[in-house]
Amino acid sequence: MYLTRFRVNTARADARRLLGSPHRVHGAVNASFPTPPSRDGSGPRVLWRVDRNGTSETLLYIVSPGRPDLTHLVEQAGWPASDEPGWTTFAYTDFLTALHPGDTWGFRLTANPVHNIRHEHVKEGERTKRAAHQSPRHQMDWLLKREEGAGFEVVRKPEERRLLPEGDVHELIVRDQTPLQFRRASETTRGNSDVQITKVTFDGRLRVTDPELFRRTLTHGLGKAKAYGCGLMTLAPVLGKGEA
Incomplete structure (x- = not known):
C-alpha cells in the first residue's frame, strides 16, 4: 500500500477546472495506474x-x-x-502493520453521510431514497454509529472540557460541509447523468480497537461515494494518549 500527496497549483485554469468536478479528479486519479485495482470489494x-x-x-x-x-x-x-518532483509517495504497509489496540491518533475523514428515507406514500418493502444528513449532529451520529465495525472509537472528552450540556461528548468536529452537483458520463446509457453528494470533513481523535478492521477502513474507505473523494481517513500523531 502507498500514501501519496500531491500539491495542486490552483493558479492554473486547468487545475481549477479539474477541482470543479469530482468526476474529473476520479478520472485523473485512475489514470495514475496502468491497471487500476478491481472495485469488486x-x-x-x-x-x-x-x-x-x-x-x-x-x-x-x-x-x-x-x-x-x-x-x-x-x-x-x-x-x-519546477525542479521538484511534484508529488511524494510513502510506503504505507509498514505503518498499517504497526497499528495496535489502544493506539491514539488524530484523524481527518471526508465522507458522504447518508441515510435511507421512505416517503409516506411508499409502501413497506418498496425501495427507499438515499438522502444526505444535513446537520452536524446527525453527521457526527452517522460516524459514531460506524465506530465498532470500522475498528476504532472516537475519544471522549473529560467532563470538564465539555462546553455544552449535550452533543459535546467526543473529540470530534465537522470542519467543512460541501454540497456538490456535477455531471458524469454514464457507463450504461448514452449521454451524461447528474450526481449530487454532500461531502463532510471530520477532524478528531480516535483510539484503535480492532487493528484488522481498522486497516480495512484505511484501505477500503468508509461510507459511500468513494469514487468522488469520500471515504479516505488519514492519521496524524497526537501529543499524548488517553482522554485528556
Whole structure:
C-alpha cells in the first residue's frame, strides 16, 4: 500500500477546472495506474481526497495498492517546470502493520453521510431514497454509529472540557460541509447523468480497537461515494494518549 500527496497549483485554469468536478479528479486519479485495482470489494481500492488548507495550499491525497505515476497531473495541475518532483509517495504497509489496540491518533475523514428515507406514500418493502444528513449532529451520529465495525472509537472528552450540556461528548468536529452537483458520463446509457453528494470533513481523535478492521477502513474507505473523494481517513500523531 502507498500514501501519496500531491500539491495542486490552483493558479492554473486547468487545475481549477479539474477541482470543479469530482468526476474529473476520479478520472485523473485512475489514470495514475496502468491497471487500476478491481472495485469488486475483493481487495484494497484506490481512495482519494482533496484538502483545502485555507487559501494557501490545496493537497490531493491518494491511498492505493500500487505506486501511482502523477506525471500527467503535474502537467495539468502542478508546476511542470519546477525542479521538484511534484508529488511524494510513502510506503504505507509498514505503518498499517504497526497499528495496535489502544493506539491514539488524530484523524481527518471526508465522507458522504447518508441515510435511507421512505416517503409516506411508499409502501413497506418498496425501495427507499438515499438522502444526505444535513446537520452536524446527525453527521457526527452517522460516524459514531460506524465506530465498532470500522475498528476504532472516537475519544471522549473529560467532563470538564465539555462546553455544552449535550452533543459535546467526543473529540470530534465537522470542519467543512460541501454540497456538490456535477455531471458524469454514464457507463450504461448514452449521454451524461447528474450526481449530487454532500461531502463532510471530520477532524478528531480516535483510539484503535480492532487493528484488522481498522486497516480495512484505511484501505477500503468508509461510507459511500468513494469514487468522488469520500471515504479516505488519514492519521496524524497526537501529543499524548488517553482522554485528556
